[in-house]
Amino acid sequence: MAGLLVLVTGVLVLDEMRQGLIDARIANLRAQGELIAGVIEETATVGMPTPKMDPVQAEAVMNGLFLSDAAARVQLFDRFGTMITDSNILRDQIRVDQLQPVDKKDGISGWFSKTVKDMASFLDGLNPVSKTRSIPRRSRSEEVATALLGETIAGERVDENGNRVVSVSVPIQHVVAVLGVVTVESDDVNEIIASERKALIPFILFAVLVTILSSLTLFWLIARPISALALAADQIRRGSVSPTSIPDFSSRRDEIGELSKSLTSMTRALYDRLEAIESFAADVAHEIKNPLTSIRSAVETLPAAKDDEAREKLLHILNSDVSRLDRLITDISASSRLDIDLARAQARPVDLVLLIHDVVDIYANLKSANKARVIFEHGLQSSLIIYGAEEPLARVLQNLIDNAITFSPEKGRVFVRLLDIGEMVCIEVEDQGCGIPADNLETVFSRFYTDRPQGQKFGAHSGLGLSIVRQIVTAHKGRVWAENVVDKNGEVTGAKFIVELPKKLGQ
DSSP: OHHHHHHHHHHHTOHHHHHHHHHHHHHHHHHHHHHHHHHHHHHSEEOSSSOEEOHHHHHHHHHHSOOOOTTEEEEEEETTSOEEEEHHHHTTOOOOOOOOOTTOOOHHHHHHHHHHHHHHHHHHHHOTTOGGGGOOBOOHHHHHHHHTTTOOEEEEEEOTTSOEEEEEEEEEEETTEEEEEEEEEEOOHHHHHHHHHHHHHHHHHHHHHHHHHHHHHHIIIIIHHHHHHHHHHHHHHHTOSOGGGSOOOTTOOSHHHHHHHHHHHHHHHHHHHHHHHHHHHHHHHHHHHHHHHHHHHHHHHGGGOOSHHHHHHHHHHHHHHHHHHHHHHHHHHHHHHHHHHHHHOOOEEEEHHHHHHHHHHHHHTSGGGGTEEEEEEEOOSSOOEEEEOHHHHHHHHHHHHHHHHHTSOTTEEEEEEEEEETTEEEEEEEOOSOOOOGGGTTGGGSTTOOOOOTTOOTTSOOSOHHHHHHHHHHHTTOEEEEEEEEOTTSOEEEEEEEEEEESSTTO
């Protein structure tokens, strides 16, 4: 409303508009004055070689002229400044100022019109650069005296009654001799300005209405939804609402709708993360409690051991459980940091052919190479580039290969294959072990799930390897699953883990 108020105020006190109306009125009066002066000079001039104006003939000419402008007052003066005739006398016109009845009700329109007029007058009085404050106060006789010198006088002035009038005094000249003066004046400028301002009232009312409606619309469509989203976000920060309590503006096709979707998605992800942390903490407590319970039992039993063999057995249990705890804590720490590392990692070009070659070469020099040989197979003629985080992807390969070696028979082989399938790349890690029970094809990716090969000691694995694989692959917008390898006779000859990754992630 402040901007609208400035605009309306500017319109009401606009001197250019008022001056334009005054200039137009002066031009009209000048045209009338010059026409009357010209007619009188032609018809009422007598005497040669010293011309003079015949007052009787000039008055007759004035009587015969058709004065179409009823608001204009025309006066005729001789060369001595004496008034010969007045159009008000010719029209039998007297000044009448109508008084408004005391009990008359103006209504809303009248009240608003009066308010606008009063406000305009007040602003005019405050305006330091207003031209209306410098209107000269001069008499008609002064104007006539100046016009008798042969100069046309036109302008706005305040007459002897204190009224603002627009007047034009035109000398009646025959060649260079000034015979008299025609003065044409009008006091309807105030009415013209008032009517112009009154014509602005509907537009001002409409502008005010539009501004109010716009403000209400902005409040209802923008401020109110944003306030509701902010309140919901604050309540979520305090943990006092569920993710479904966020206002749903997803149907809106604007920034508010996008904000609502983003906030809802962020909140769901936050609650999923909180639930995952809670579940992870419970699993960690459960997994750590088992070796701690075993250690406590061994420690309590150790003083009661009667021979060296029993003590040696208890010490072996303690050493095994401590190693298991150390492995659990290491893997748990790595798993808990993985989300942060993936969030901070930037997708960069990764040559999968070179990456898999480097990882497979590592296993060729390890002791595990005596148990199973890792073979990389691919039919690609050039490098295969995807966008991702190189170190986490290398860890995916290492965990899958470690898992395959664990379940491979002596002198077995682990096959790593790389396939290009259009917009995706496929990595397969296949072993020659006993396979995976059909009910556990999905369970193997759960945290702390372990399935020991026959003859392997308990606690050799933390059960987080495959869970970390799925976590990394999901962060790369891919998917991983397990299948059993079946021969022609329908017998299971091993297990195969398949990873699919998009090529354009984060490009």
